[in-house]
Amino acid sequence: MRKVLFSFLILPLLIVSPAAALTTSDCFDCHSDDSLTKTVGEREVSLYIDEEIYSRSVHGDMDCTDCHEDLADVEDEHDESVEPVECANCHDDTAEEMSPSVHTGRSGGSGSGLPRCADCHGKHSILPRNDRRSMVFDLNVPATCCACHASTEAASESGPSPSNVCGEYEDGMHGIVLIRSGLIFSAVCNDCHGSHDIRSKSDPSSRVADGNVNATCSSCHTGIVDVFAGSIHGKRLAEGSGDAPICTSCHSSHATERAMDASFLVTVTDRCSECHPEEADTFRDTYHGQVTGMGYAEAAQCPDCHGAHDILPGDDPASRVYPDNLPATCGNCHAGANESFTQYLPHADYHDADRFPQLYYVYLAMVVLLFGVFFFFGIHTLLWFIRAYIEEKGKRA
Numbered sequence: 001m002r003k004v005l006f007s008f009l010i011l012p013l014l015i016v017s018p019a020a021a022l023t024t025s026d027c028f029d030c031h032s033d034d035s036l037t038k039t040v041g042e043r044e045v046s047l048y049i050d051e052e053i054y055s056r057s058v059h060g061d062m063d064c065t066d067c068h069e070d071l072a073d074v075e076d077e078h079d080e081s082v083e084p085v086e087c088a089n090c091h092d093d094t095a096e097e098m099s100p101s102v103h104t105g106r107s108g109g110s111g112s113g114l115p116r117c118a119d120c121h122g123k124h125s126i127l128p129r130n131d132r133r134s135m136v137f138d139l140n141v142p143a144t145c146c147a148c149h150a151s152t153e154a155a156s157e158s159g160p161s162p163s164n165v166c167g168e169y170e171d172g173m174h175g176i177v178l179i180r181s182g183l184i185f186s187a188v189c190n191d192c193h194g195s196h197d198i199r200s201k202s203d204p205s206s207r208v209a210d211g212n213v214n215a216t217c218s219s220c221h222t223g224i225v226d227v228f229a230g231s232i233h234g235k236r237l238a239e240g241s242g243d244a245p246i247c248t249s250c251h252s253s254h255a256t257e258r259a260m261d262a263s264f265l266v267t268v269t270d271r272c273s274e275c276h277p278e279e280a281d282t283f284r285d286t287y288h289g290q291v292t293g294m295g296y297a298e299a300a301q302c303p304d305c306h307g308a309h310d311i312l313p314g315d316d317p318a319s320r321v322y323p324d325n326l327p328a329t330c331g332n333c334h335a336g337a338n339e340s341f342t343q344y345l346p347h348a349d350y351h352d353a354d355r356f357p358q359l360y361y362v363y364l365a366m367v368v369l370l371f372g373v374f375f376f377f378g379i380h381t382l383l384w385f386i387r388a389y390i391e392e393k394g395k396r397a
């Protein structure tokens with residue numbers, strides 16, 4: 001392709017007489033001057049093109065007028081205003097791919113500040129994506145996207161609705177692993193969103209729509225997604241239940257927490273509790289729930305007993321809370337936990353007479369006792385006062 005283009009473009013230059021269209025070297029005669037500028041509004045814009053960088057770029061073999069088509073027939077000097085470049089003239093497949101994306105403003109975007117090809121690739125310094133200096137090399141993608149998506153005032157003035165995705169990403173595990181550890185295997189923006197066909201979460205065909213998130217994470221965390229598929233949550237999800245959790249129900253999309261951190265288990269427990277409010281209430285009443293509620297993360301929280309990606313109902317023999325498995329589950333923290341130790345009820349509900357009759361009647365008896373005592377002493381004290389009053393009155397009389 002390059003060769004064909006090259007000979008195609010060079011040949012006419014050799015034949016044509018001097019007073020013809022501007023050649024690429026004519027363009028450089030003026031545009032390799034690094035003091036050449038133009039004032040747009042109040043801003044000074046450089047019109048300098050670095051010859052070396054240009055020649056190293058993927059389009060280095062091309063003539064300026066292959067992109068700046070409107071200058072193809074201009075002689076000597078060109079007009080002040082030049083038409084915008086249409087990359088799609090040659091990259092029609094990419095333009096096609098981009099057409100349904102939020103970035104074309106056709107699927108619900110605000111329409112202002114939308115990125116053009118050059119915003120993500122550059123103009124005269126475009127390099128293949130696997131070149132470290134390319135704007136779309138993995139390590140550089142966050143900076144490229146965050147030129148618009150960082151919630152700075154300058155970025156959000158004419159750009160997307162302000163949100164802090166970039167700050168969250170930087171502090172999340174994927175950002176830390178990419179930026180600080182320099183690992184290009186980590187997830188960058190386009191691994192989860194795509195590059196050209198980026199769609200809003202509300203579009204069901206988006207990679208980040210609820211129905212597709214697990215598949216998106218699965219391109220790297222394949223093992224976990226497989227285990228999850230066998231859990232009660234994964235099964236309900238496969239059946240099409242809209243209530244079942246997906247990867248991002250427990251893990252944040254951008255501020256992805258480090259799984260080992262004690263604070264993450266507290267966060268996850270809150271997330272389990274939103275979907276399982278009854279078990280969350282009974283858990284809060286127990287010793288484990290009370291002390292973890294006060295910040296003592298060593299005691300058991302939901303995932304310590306139920307697991308994370310392999311959660312199953314209690315009557316499934318593979319469940320961590322199936323009676324036969326409880327000594328091992330509790331034994332992780334309570335050395336020597338045996339069957340009688342596991343008789344303890346982690347979700348005891350003293351209001352529930354059907355499931356916990358003993359507890360319920362003990363609770364009832366305690367309540368009766370309490371009120372009985374108050375009642376008896378209340379009457380006793382009242383009578384005492386009356387009697388004291390009568391006696392006092394008698395003495396005075």
Ligand code: HEC
Nearest residue numbers: 022023026027030038047064065068071076077080081082
């Ligand atoms: C004789 C010197 C000269 C030559 C030759 C020349 N330019 Fe320019 N070019 C200028 C100047 C001066 C400006 C700034 C004009 C202005 O103030 O708006 C400019 C501006 C531009 C702009 C920016 C226009 C805009 O709207 O911001 C482009 C693009 C451009 N030139 C491309 C080219 C290309 C491509 C060639 C070769 C085909 C070329 N120029 C050849 C002097 C030159």
Ligand code: HEC
Nearest residue numbers: 027028031046047049059062063064067083084085118123
């Ligand atoms: C791969 C396509 C491509 C090629 C090849 C190309 N340009 Fe451009 N050029 C652009 C784009 C994109 C812009 C940004 C403005 C726009 O969208 O039209 C631009 C803008 C410019 C500007 C305005 C200043 C700026 O940086 O925005 C100048 C000057 C310019 N080009 C000169 C040249 C010269 C000289 C050559 C040849 C050495 C050349 N261009 C080759 C795509 C190209």
Ligand code: HEC
Nearest residue numbers: 001058066067086087089090117118121123126127128129
């Ligand atoms: C006149 C046709 C033409 C125009 C216009 C054009 N390109 Fe290209 N582009 C090419 C050719 C030819 C290649 C080299 C393909 C190759 O090496 O396989 C290329 C390569 C690329 C590559 C690297 C692809 C790879 O596989 O390594 C990128 C990225 C790219 N162009 C982006 C752009 C952008 C962005 C614009 C607009 C600013 C643009 N192109 C305008 C013809 C064009």
Ligand code: HEC
Nearest residue numbers: 087088091094095098115116117120128129130136190195
């Ligand atoms: C929102 C940012 C963004 C916009 C806008 C964008 N691209 Fe891309 N493009 C990317 C990213 C990121 C990649 C890298 C893909 C990858 O790593 O798989 C890429 C890859 C490419 C490639 C393949 C590069 C290679 O080395 O294989 C070409 C060609 C390309 N883009 C052309 C275009 C053209 C033409 C346009 C405009 C119609 C455009 N892009 C608009 C972000 C963008």
Ligand code: HEC
Nearest residue numbers: 142145149163165166169174187188189192201208248253
């Ligand atoms: C690990 C996957 C993943 C990575 C990496 C990722 N995102 Fe997201 N992003 C998502 C998911 C999933 C959503 C859907 C909303 C949600 O569930 O929180 C989303 C939503 C968004 C939104 C729309 C929601 C909002 O709050 O405005 C934007 C914009 C966005 N991401 C930009 C980015 C940018 C920029 C980067 C890179 C710095 C990035 N994302 C990296 C998964 C990811």
Ligand code: HEC
Nearest residue numbers: 102109110113114115119145148159160161189193200201
């Ligand atoms: C030139 C600025 C610009 C760049 C660069 C850019 N975006 Fe956008 N992006 C926008 C605008 C404007 C919208 C419109 C939607 C809006 O108003 O929220 C948008 C929308 C989005 C949305 C949908 C937001 C939603 O509310 O659902 C996602 C996701 C997104 N961009 C991701 C990316 C990713 C990933 C990259 C880098 C590969 C990127 N953007 C690069 C300007 C940009």
Ligand code: HEC
Nearest residue numbers: 173177185186187191216217220247251256257258259260
């Ligand atoms: C491009 C590959 C890739 C994609 C896609 C990806 N991740 Fe990751 N993820 C990684 C890498 C690499 C690490 C760092 C290694 C590690 O710490 O386990 C990581 C780390 C994590 C961690 C922290 C693990 C820990 O040990 O603390 C969580 C949680 C996580 N990812 C969840 C997700 C979720 C949820 C999704 C989908 C929304 C996702 N990832 C998408 C590659 C990816």
Ligand code: HEC
Nearest residue numbers: 214217221224225228245246247249250259268303308309
């Ligand atoms: C019901 C909540 C929940 C869901 C849904 C969930 N996770 Fe997790 N995930 C956790 C918990 C809790 C941990 C911490 C496990 C531990 O410390 O043993 C964890 C740990 C991780 C880790 C770090 C590895 C480890 O075990 O330390 C990765 C990576 C991860 N999850 C990815 C995913 C992916 C990908 C999905 C989607 C299939 C997903 N998670 C769905 C709760 C969940």
Ligand code: HEC
Nearest residue numbers: 232236243244245249268271272275302303306311312313
């Ligand atoms: C987004 C909501 C959601 C989140 C978050 C969630 N779950 Fe679930 N969970 C469900 C749904 C839906 C079911 C299936 C209920 C059914 O159909 O029996 C379920 C089932 C279960 C079951 C089996 C119960 C039964 O009756 O079969 C257990 C145990 C369980 N979840 C524990 C957890 C734990 C522990 C966490 C946190 C680590 C958690 N869940 C997070 C929605 C959620």
Ligand code: HEC
Nearest residue numbers: 272273276279280283300301302305313314315321346347
């Ligand atoms: C100390 C261990 C432990 C902790 C902590 C714990 N559970 Fe349980 N959970 C169990 C055991 C054992 C069972 C089975 C016996 C029962 O139903 O009481 C169970 C039962 C359940 C069930 C019903 C399962 C079924 O098949 O009917 C759900 C749902 C549940 N737990 C959710 C949670 C949630 C949500 C949390 C955190 C707020 C949590 N659990 C904390 C041990 C625990």
Ligand code: HEC
Nearest residue numbers: 287298299300301304305326329330332333341342344346
């Ligand atoms: C993540 C670790 C962990 C797991 C798993 C766990 N516990 Fe605990 N549990 C604790 C801690 C820490 C305490 C605080 C008491 C202490 O300091 O000994 C505690 C306290 C208790 C207590 C009350 C106080 C006492 O005097 O010991 C009982 C009863 C108990 N756990 C039963 C269980 C049962 C039954 C299971 C299994 C269903 C279980 N625990 C699972 C960590 C755990």
